[in-house]
Amino acid sequence: MRKLTWCFLWLFWQFLPIVATAEPSQKFVVVVEDSDNYPFEYRENGRWTGYHIDIITSITKKLGWQVEWLAIPWPRAKSALEKREADAISYFITTPGKEEKDLVLLEDNILHHPVGVFFIQAKRKKELRYTGGGLEPLAKFTIGIIQGDVTDDFMTRYYPHQKVDKTAKNYEQLFKMLSENRFDLGLAHVYALRSISRTHPELSKQLTMIKTPFASSNAYIAFAKTTKGRENAQKFAKVFEAFKKTSSYFEITKKYGLESFSITKP
Structure with missing residues:
Protein backbone atom coordinates (compact mmCIF):
# COMPACT_ATOMS: atom_id res chain seq x y z
CA MET A 1 0.00 0.00 0.00
CA ARG A 2 2.87 2.34 0.93
CA LYS A 3 4.51 1.59 -2.44
CA LEU A 4 1.33 2.54 -4.33
CA THR A 5 1.10 5.77 -2.35
CA TRP A 6 4.65 6.76 -3.28
CA CYS A 7 3.96 5.95 -6.95
CA PHE A 8 0.89 8.18 -6.90
CA LEU A 9 2.84 11.04 -5.29
CA TRP A 10 5.65 10.67 -7.83
CA LEU A 11 3.17 10.90 -10.75
CA PHE A 12 1.43 13.87 -9.14
CA TRP A 13 4.66 15.86 -8.83
CA GLN A 14 5.71 14.92 -12.36
CA PHE A 15 2.52 16.29 -13.93
CA LEU A 16 2.07 19.28 -11.61
CA PRO A 17 4.34 21.59 -13.69
CA ILE A 18 2.29 20.82 -16.81
CA VAL A 19 -0.97 21.65 -15.06
CA ALA A 20 0.45 24.77 -13.43
CA THR A 21 1.90 26.18 -16.65
CA ALA A 22 -1.08 25.40 -18.94
CA GLU A 23 -2.23 28.63 -20.60
CA PRO A 24 -5.80 29.69 -19.88
CA PRO A 114 -26.67 39.83 -47.55
CA VAL A 115 -29.17 40.63 -50.28
CA GLY A 116 -31.15 43.88 -50.15
CA VAL A 117 -34.77 43.88 -51.35
CA PHE A 118 -37.78 46.17 -51.21
CA PHE A 119 -40.88 45.67 -49.08
CA ILE A 120 -44.32 47.13 -49.73
CA GLN A 121 -47.81 46.89 -48.31
CA ALA A 122 -49.42 43.73 -49.67
CA LYS A 123 -52.46 45.66 -50.92
CA ARG A 124 -50.19 47.98 -52.95
CA LYS A 125 -48.01 45.32 -54.58
CA LYS A 126 -49.63 45.76 -58.01
CA GLU A 127 -48.52 49.41 -58.03
CA LEU A 128 -44.89 48.37 -58.24
CA ARG A 129 -43.28 46.88 -61.32
CA TYR A 130 -39.64 46.51 -60.41
CA THR A 131 -37.39 44.17 -62.38
CA GLY A 132 -34.02 45.18 -60.98
CA GLY A 133 -31.25 47.49 -62.09
CA GLY A 134 -31.34 51.15 -61.09
CA LEU A 135 -34.00 53.13 -59.28
CA GLU A 136 -35.40 55.06 -62.24
CA PRO A 137 -38.70 53.10 -62.13
CA LEU A 138 -39.03 54.05 -58.45
CA ALA A 139 -38.49 57.78 -58.84
CA LYS A 140 -42.02 58.62 -57.63
CA PHE A 141 -41.73 56.41 -54.52
CA THR A 142 -40.33 57.40 -51.14
CA ILE A 143 -38.08 54.68 -49.75
CA GLY A 144 -37.75 54.09 -46.03
CA ILE A 145 -34.31 53.13 -44.75
CA ILE A 146 -32.71 52.78 -41.33
CA GLN A 147 -30.70 55.77 -40.17
CA GLY A 148 -27.00 54.92 -40.00
CA ASP A 149 -27.52 51.49 -41.58
CA VAL A 150 -25.51 50.28 -44.58
CA THR A 151 -28.60 51.04 -46.71
CA ASP A 152 -28.35 54.69 -45.59
CA ASP A 153 -24.73 54.91 -46.73
CA PHE A 154 -25.50 53.03 -49.96
CA MET A 155 -28.37 55.31 -50.96
CA THR A 156 -26.42 58.46 -50.08
CA ARG A 157 -23.43 57.29 -52.08
CA TYR A 158 -25.12 55.93 -55.22
CA TYR A 159 -28.65 57.41 -55.31
CA PRO A 160 -28.43 60.85 -53.67
CA HIS A 161 -31.47 62.18 -55.58
CA GLN A 162 -33.87 59.38 -54.58
CA LYS A 163 -36.59 60.38 -52.12
CA VAL A 164 -35.82 58.59 -48.83
CA ASP A 165 -37.09 58.63 -45.27
CA LYS A 166 -34.42 58.02 -42.61
CA THR A 167 -36.65 58.25 -39.54
CA ALA A 168 -36.53 54.54 -38.63
CA LYS A 169 -33.77 53.45 -36.27
CA ASN A 170 -34.34 49.68 -36.53
CA TYR A 171 -36.29 47.12 -38.56
CA GLU A 172 -39.24 47.12 -36.18
CA GLN A 173 -39.73 50.86 -36.69
CA LEU A 174 -39.12 50.56 -40.43
CA PHE A 175 -41.84 47.96 -40.98
CA LYS A 176 -44.32 49.59 -38.60
CA MET A 177 -43.92 52.90 -40.43
CA LEU A 178 -44.31 51.15 -43.78
CA SER A 179 -47.56 49.55 -42.58
CA GLU A 180 -48.77 53.03 -41.54
CA ASN A 181 -48.11 54.55 -45.01
CA ARG A 182 -45.30 56.77 -43.74
CA PHE A 183 -43.44 55.92 -46.95
CA ASP A 184 -44.05 53.74 -50.01
CA LEU A 185 -41.27 51.16 -49.81
CA GLY A 186 -38.90 49.80 -47.21
CA LEU A 187 -35.36 48.72 -48.09
CA ALA A 188 -33.90 45.92 -45.95
CA HIS A 189 -32.18 42.56 -46.18
CA VAL A 190 -34.20 39.63 -47.46
CA TYR A 191 -34.76 38.08 -44.01
CA ALA A 192 -35.64 41.30 -42.17
CA LEU A 193 -39.43 40.91 -42.25
CA ARG A 194 -39.16 37.24 -41.29
CA SER A 195 -37.14 38.31 -38.25
CA ILE A 196 -39.56 41.01 -37.10
CA SER A 197 -42.57 38.76 -37.70
CA ARG A 198 -41.41 36.55 -34.84
CA THR A 199 -42.58 39.24 -32.40
CA HIS A 200 -44.97 41.13 -34.70
CA PRO A 201 -46.80 38.48 -36.77
CA GLU A 202 -49.36 41.03 -37.95
CA LEU A 203 -46.69 42.75 -40.07
CA SER A 204 -46.09 39.63 -42.18
CA LYS A 205 -49.77 39.76 -43.16
CA GLN A 206 -49.76 43.48 -43.99
CA LEU A 207 -46.44 43.61 -45.86
CA THR A 208 -44.82 41.64 -48.64
CA MET A 209 -41.39 41.37 -50.19
CA ILE A 210 -40.47 42.24 -53.76
CA LYS A 211 -38.30 39.23 -54.58
CA THR A 212 -36.20 40.96 -57.23
CA PRO A 213 -32.82 41.70 -55.55
CA PHE A 214 -31.80 45.36 -55.46
CA ALA A 215 -28.28 45.10 -54.07
CA SER A 216 -25.90 42.68 -52.38
CA SER A 217 -22.94 43.13 -50.09
Whole structure:
Protein backbone atom coordinates (compact mmCIF):
# COMPACT_ATOMS: atom_id res chain seq x y z
CA MET A 1 0.00 0.00 0.00
CA ARG A 2 2.87 2.34 0.93
CA LYS A 3 4.51 1.59 -2.44
CA LEU A 4 1.33 2.54 -4.33
CA THR A 5 1.10 5.77 -2.35
CA TRP A 6 4.65 6.76 -3.28
CA CYS A 7 3.96 5.95 -6.95
CA PHE A 8 0.89 8.18 -6.90
CA LEU A 9 2.84 11.04 -5.29
CA TRP A 10 5.65 10.67 -7.83
CA LEU A 11 3.17 10.90 -10.75
CA PHE A 12 1.43 13.87 -9.14
CA TRP A 13 4.66 15.86 -8.83
CA GLN A 14 5.71 14.92 -12.36
CA PHE A 15 2.52 16.29 -13.93
CA LEU A 16 2.07 19.28 -11.61
CA PRO A 17 4.34 21.59 -13.69
CA ILE A 18 2.29 20.82 -16.81
CA VAL A 19 -0.97 21.65 -15.06
CA ALA A 20 0.45 24.77 -13.43
CA THR A 21 1.90 26.18 -16.65
CA ALA A 22 -1.08 25.40 -18.94
CA GLU A 23 -2.23 28.63 -20.60
CA PRO A 24 -5.80 29.69 -19.88
CA SER A 25 -8.18 30.12 -22.81
CA GLN A 26 -7.93 33.50 -24.53
CA LYS A 27 -11.05 35.57 -23.92
CA PHE A 28 -12.54 36.77 -27.19
CA VAL A 29 -15.31 39.38 -26.97
CA VAL A 30 -17.55 39.82 -30.01
CA VAL A 31 -19.96 42.73 -30.48
CA VAL A 32 -23.46 41.79 -31.62
CA GLU A 33 -26.31 44.22 -32.16
CA ASP A 34 -28.69 44.27 -29.19
CA SER A 35 -31.61 43.33 -31.43
CA ASP A 36 -33.32 40.36 -33.04
CA ASN A 37 -31.53 39.62 -36.31
CA TYR A 38 -33.07 36.20 -36.88
CA PRO A 39 -31.87 33.80 -38.22
CA PHE A 40 -28.33 35.18 -37.99
CA GLU A 41 -28.08 36.55 -34.44
CA TYR A 42 -30.88 36.41 -31.89
CA ARG A 43 -31.69 35.39 -28.33
CA GLU A 44 -33.46 32.15 -27.50
CA ASN A 45 -34.26 31.37 -23.87
CA GLY A 46 -31.91 34.16 -22.86
CA ARG A 47 -28.93 32.85 -24.84
CA TRP A 48 -27.47 34.07 -28.13
CA THR A 49 -27.89 31.73 -31.07
CA GLY A 50 -28.14 31.90 -34.86
CA TYR A 51 -26.18 31.25 -38.02
CA HIS A 52 -23.34 33.68 -37.24
CA ILE A 53 -23.27 32.73 -33.56
CA ASP A 54 -22.86 29.03 -34.36
CA ILE A 55 -20.11 29.69 -36.90
CA ILE A 56 -18.12 32.03 -34.66
CA THR A 57 -18.53 29.65 -31.71
CA SER A 58 -17.23 26.74 -33.81
CA ILE A 59 -14.18 28.67 -35.04
CA THR A 60 -13.23 30.14 -31.65
CA LYS A 61 -13.55 26.72 -30.04
CA LYS A 62 -11.03 25.33 -32.54
CA LEU A 63 -8.72 28.28 -31.78
CA GLY A 64 -8.99 27.73 -28.05
CA TRP A 65 -10.65 31.11 -27.50
CA GLN A 66 -13.38 31.63 -24.93
CA VAL A 67 -16.02 33.63 -26.79
CA GLU A 68 -18.23 36.19 -25.04
CA TRP A 69 -21.00 38.26 -26.63
CA LEU A 70 -21.27 42.00 -26.04
CA ALA A 71 -24.80 43.06 -27.00
CA ILE A 72 -24.98 46.83 -27.52
CA PRO A 73 -26.79 49.31 -29.81
CA TRP A 74 -25.24 49.22 -33.28
CA PRO A 75 -23.95 52.85 -33.30
CA ARG A 76 -21.62 51.90 -30.40
CA ALA A 77 -20.08 48.88 -32.16
CA LYS A 78 -16.93 50.56 -33.51
CA SER A 79 -16.29 52.52 -30.32
CA ALA A 80 -16.30 49.23 -28.36
CA LEU A 81 -13.28 48.13 -30.41
CA GLU A 82 -11.60 51.51 -30.05
CA LYS A 83 -12.02 51.37 -26.26
CA ARG A 84 -10.79 47.73 -26.27
CA GLU A 85 -14.05 46.54 -24.77
CA ALA A 86 -14.30 43.97 -27.59
CA ASP A 87 -12.07 42.16 -30.07
CA ALA A 88 -14.38 41.88 -33.08
CA ILE A 89 -17.75 42.89 -34.53
CA SER A 90 -20.12 40.34 -36.01
CA TYR A 91 -22.49 41.01 -38.90
CA PHE A 92 -20.52 44.04 -40.12
CA ILE A 93 -21.90 44.90 -43.55
CA THR A 94 -19.96 47.16 -45.87
CA THR A 95 -21.10 49.38 -48.68
CA PRO A 96 -19.51 48.16 -51.96
CA GLY A 97 -16.52 50.34 -52.77
CA LYS A 98 -16.22 51.86 -49.29
CA GLU A 99 -12.97 51.42 -47.36
CA GLU A 100 -13.18 50.88 -43.60
CA LYS A 101 -9.98 52.50 -42.29
CA ASP A 102 -10.31 51.29 -38.70
CA LEU A 103 -11.23 47.66 -39.35
CA VAL A 104 -9.60 44.52 -40.71
CA LEU A 105 -11.99 42.96 -43.22
CA LEU A 106 -10.65 39.78 -44.81
CA GLU A 107 -12.39 38.00 -47.65
CA ASP A 108 -12.03 34.69 -45.81
CA ASN A 109 -13.91 36.20 -42.85
CA ILE A 110 -17.12 36.87 -44.78
CA LEU A 111 -19.97 35.25 -42.85
CA HIS A 112 -22.54 35.54 -45.64
CA HIS A 113 -23.62 37.73 -48.56
CA PRO A 114 -26.67 39.83 -47.55
CA VAL A 115 -29.17 40.63 -50.28
CA GLY A 116 -31.15 43.88 -50.15
CA VAL A 117 -34.77 43.88 -51.35
CA PHE A 118 -37.78 46.17 -51.21
CA PHE A 119 -40.88 45.67 -49.08
CA ILE A 120 -44.32 47.13 -49.73
CA GLN A 121 -47.81 46.89 -48.31
CA ALA A 122 -49.42 43.73 -49.67
CA LYS A 123 -52.46 45.66 -50.92
CA ARG A 124 -50.19 47.98 -52.95
CA LYS A 125 -48.01 45.32 -54.58
CA LYS A 126 -49.63 45.76 -58.01
CA GLU A 127 -48.52 49.41 -58.03
CA LEU A 128 -44.89 48.37 -58.24
CA ARG A 129 -43.28 46.88 -61.32
CA TYR A 130 -39.64 46.51 -60.41
CA THR A 131 -37.39 44.17 -62.38
CA GLY A 132 -34.02 45.18 -60.98
CA GLY A 133 -31.25 47.49 -62.09
CA GLY A 134 -31.34 51.15 -61.09
CA LEU A 135 -34.00 53.13 -59.28
CA GLU A 136 -35.40 55.06 -62.24
CA PRO A 137 -38.70 53.10 -62.13
CA LEU A 138 -39.03 54.05 -58.45
CA ALA A 139 -38.49 57.78 -58.84
CA LYS A 140 -42.02 58.62 -57.63
CA PHE A 141 -41.73 56.41 -54.52
CA THR A 142 -40.33 57.40 -51.14
CA ILE A 143 -38.08 54.68 -49.75
CA GLY A 144 -37.75 54.09 -46.03
CA ILE A 145 -34.31 53.13 -44.75
CA ILE A 146 -32.71 52.78 -41.33
CA GLN A 147 -30.70 55.77 -40.17
CA GLY A 148 -27.00 54.92 -40.00
CA ASP A 149 -27.52 51.49 -41.58
CA VAL A 150 -25.51 50.28 -44.58
CA THR A 151 -28.60 51.04 -46.71
CA ASP A 152 -28.35 54.69 -45.59
CA ASP A 153 -24.73 54.91 -46.73
CA PHE A 154 -25.50 53.03 -49.96
CA MET A 155 -28.37 55.31 -50.96
CA THR A 156 -26.42 58.46 -50.08
CA ARG A 157 -23.43 57.29 -52.08
CA TYR A 158 -25.12 55.93 -55.22
CA TYR A 159 -28.65 57.41 -55.31
CA PRO A 160 -28.43 60.85 -53.67
CA HIS A 161 -31.47 62.18 -55.58
CA GLN A 162 -33.87 59.38 -54.58
CA LYS A 163 -36.59 60.38 -52.12
CA VAL A 164 -35.82 58.59 -48.83
CA ASP A 165 -37.09 58.63 -45.27
CA LYS A 166 -34.42 58.02 -42.61
CA THR A 167 -36.65 58.25 -39.54
CA ALA A 168 -36.53 54.54 -38.63
CA LYS A 169 -33.77 53.45 -36.27
CA ASN A 170 -34.34 49.68 -36.53
CA TYR A 171 -36.29 47.12 -38.56
CA GLU A 172 -39.24 47.12 -36.18
CA GLN A 173 -39.73 50.86 -36.69
CA LEU A 174 -39.12 50.56 -40.43
CA PHE A 175 -41.84 47.96 -40.98
CA LYS A 176 -44.32 49.59 -38.60
CA MET A 177 -43.92 52.90 -40.43
CA LEU A 178 -44.31 51.15 -43.78
CA SER A 179 -47.56 49.55 -42.58
CA GLU A 180 -48.77 53.03 -41.54
CA ASN A 181 -48.11 54.55 -45.01
CA ARG A 182 -45.30 56.77 -43.74
CA PHE A 183 -43.44 55.92 -46.95
CA ASP A 184 -44.05 53.74 -50.01
CA LEU A 185 -41.27 51.16 -49.81
CA GLY A 186 -38.90 49.80 -47.21
CA LEU A 187 -35.36 48.72 -48.09
CA ALA A 188 -33.90 45.92 -45.95
CA HIS A 189 -32.18 42.56 -46.18
CA VAL A 190 -34.20 39.63 -47.46
CA TYR A 191 -34.76 38.08 -44.01
CA ALA A 192 -35.64 41.30 -42.17
CA LEU A 193 -39.43 40.91 -42.25
CA ARG A 194 -39.16 37.24 -41.29
CA SER A 195 -37.14 38.31 -38.25
CA ILE A 196 -39.56 41.01 -37.10
CA SER A 197 -42.57 38.76 -37.70
CA ARG A 198 -41.41 36.55 -34.84
CA THR A 199 -42.58 39.24 -32.40
CA HIS A 200 -44.97 41.13 -34.70
CA PRO A 201 -46.80 38.48 -36.77
CA GLU A 202 -49.36 41.03 -37.95
CA LEU A 203 -46.69 42.75 -40.07
CA SER A 204 -46.09 39.63 -42.18
CA LYS A 205 -49.77 39.76 -43.16
CA GLN A 206 -49.76 43.48 -43.99
CA LEU A 207 -46.44 43.61 -45.86
CA THR A 208 -44.82 41.64 -48.64
CA MET A 209 -41.39 41.37 -50.19
CA ILE A 210 -40.47 42.24 -53.76
CA LYS A 211 -38.30 39.23 -54.58
CA THR A 212 -36.20 40.96 -57.23
CA PRO A 213 -32.82 41.70 -55.55
CA PHE A 214 -31.80 45.36 -55.46
CA ALA A 215 -28.28 45.10 -54.07
CA SER A 216 -25.90 42.68 -52.38
CA SER A 217 -22.94 43.13 -50.09
CA ASN A 218 -20.71 41.26 -47.64
CA ALA A 219 -21.28 40.57 -43.94
CA TYR A 220 -17.98 40.12 -42.10
CA ILE A 221 -16.68 39.37 -38.69
CA ALA A 222 -14.56 42.53 -38.44
CA PHE A 223 -11.44 42.97 -36.33
CA ALA A 224 -9.75 46.08 -34.98
CA LYS A 225 -6.90 47.39 -37.12
CA THR A 226 -4.27 46.82 -34.42
CA THR A 227 -1.37 44.37 -34.26
CA LYS A 228 -3.40 41.96 -32.14
CA GLY A 229 -6.50 42.53 -34.29
CA ARG A 230 -4.63 41.71 -37.50
CA GLU A 231 -3.16 38.57 -35.92
CA ASN A 232 -6.57 37.42 -34.67
CA ALA A 233 -8.17 38.15 -38.05
CA GLN A 234 -5.56 36.00 -39.82
CA LYS A 235 -5.93 33.16 -37.31
CA PHE A 236 -9.71 33.23 -37.57
CA ALA A 237 -9.60 33.32 -41.38
CA LYS A 238 -7.26 30.35 -41.61
CA VAL A 239 -9.46 28.13 -39.44
CA PHE A 240 -12.69 29.44 -41.01
CA GLU A 241 -11.43 28.66 -44.51
CA ALA A 242 -10.84 25.03 -43.52
CA PHE A 243 -14.13 24.86 -41.60
CA LYS A 244 -16.13 25.85 -44.72
CA LYS A 245 -15.08 22.56 -46.32
CA THR A 246 -16.45 20.40 -43.50
CA SER A 247 -19.83 18.78 -43.01
CA SER A 248 -20.24 20.76 -39.77
CA TYR A 249 -20.39 24.01 -41.74
CA PHE A 250 -23.14 22.76 -44.02
CA GLU A 251 -25.05 21.35 -41.07
CA ILE A 252 -25.19 24.88 -39.66
CA THR A 253 -26.51 26.31 -42.93
CA LYS A 254 -29.18 23.59 -43.09
CA LYS A 255 -30.10 24.11 -39.44
CA TYR A 256 -31.20 27.68 -40.22
CA GLY A 257 -32.47 27.03 -43.75
CA LEU A 258 -29.68 29.13 -45.24
CA GLU A 259 -28.09 26.79 -47.76
CA SER A 260 -28.15 29.55 -50.38
CA PHE A 261 -26.15 31.77 -48.00
CA SER A 262 -23.21 29.39 -47.67
CA ILE A 263 -19.91 30.82 -48.87
CA THR A 264 -18.87 27.55 -50.51
CA LYS A 265 -20.75 24.63 -52.00
CA PRO A 266 -20.69 21.08 -50.56
